[in-house]
Amino acid sequence: MEERDKEVKPGPNGEAETAGEEKEAVTEPVPSLPELEAEIHLLKEALAQAEARAEEYQRQLLRLRADFETFRRRLQQEKEEALARATENLIKNLLPILDDFERALAAPGDRLEDFLRGMEMIYQRLFSILQQEGLEPIAAEGDKFDPFRHEAFAFEEREDCEDGIILEEFRRGYLFRGKLLRPSLVKVAKAKAVETEAKEEEKDGENSGN
Numbered sequence: 001m002e003e004r005d006k007e008v009k010p011g012p013n014g015e016a017e018t019a020g021e022e023k024e025a026v027t028e029p030v031p032s033l034p035e036l037e038a039e040i041h042l043l044k045e046a047l048a049q050a051e052a053r054a055e056e057y058q059r060q061l062l063r064l065r066a067d068f069e070t071f072r073r074r075l076q077q078e079k080e081e082a083l084a085r086a087t088e089n090l091i092k093n094l095l096p097i098l099d100d101f102e103r104a105l106a107a108p109g110d111r112l113e114d115f116l117r118g119m120e121m122i123y124q125r126l127f128s129i130l131q132q133e134g135l136e137p138i139a140a141e142g143d144k145f146d147p148f149r150h151e152a153f154a155f156e157e158r159e160d161c162e163d164g165i166i167l168e169e170f171r172r173g174y175l176f177r178g179k180l181l182r183p184s185l186v187k188v189a190k191a192k193a194v195e196t197e198a199k200e201e202e203k204d205g206e207n208s209g210n
Helices: 033-106 112-132 193-209
Strands: 008-010 016-018 135-137 150-158 166-171 174-176 179-182 184-191
Touching: 033 112, 112 135, 150 166
Parallel strands: 150 184
Antiparallel strands: 008 016, 135 174, 166 184, 174 179
16 A cells, blocks of 8 residues: 655645644633632632721721810810810909909099009009910110011101110000010101211221221
């Protein structure tokens, strides 16, 4: 029996390929129905756990919001109560001053000197109470003008004092516990224009000489 030559044809890479050769097909295994059902069950469990965690986080967030709101209201209430107590204490300290005014106004006689002396004592007592609360008067007359503590109400040209010196206090200023409560209303000294020009000329002469 005579053998026939097998037909040879070129392969994709130019190599000879026998026509009778069969390529082996690579196939992936198909999961069975029970395996798919088990995987779906696991996914459902994971989803349920994630939803439960999300609900717990939501509950925690709501509790935190409620706690914060309670804390905020309590803090505001404590602040208002502290302010009310401070005001109450101040008024209680001022009641003796009110008593002094009533006694002074009800006292018989028309001696102006005694009346003024009584008013002076009441003023000193009131000022002492306010100082204890933190009130502090601002020094003004004779000091250098400070725009952070003084308010210039008027200016006056003077030859006998330095420019910017406070000449007169129209209204006293106060600090409350180190913070400006009200600036002093003052009159400020201003150097005369002639003196100012002379000083500028003197300064220019010194600069040109250098």
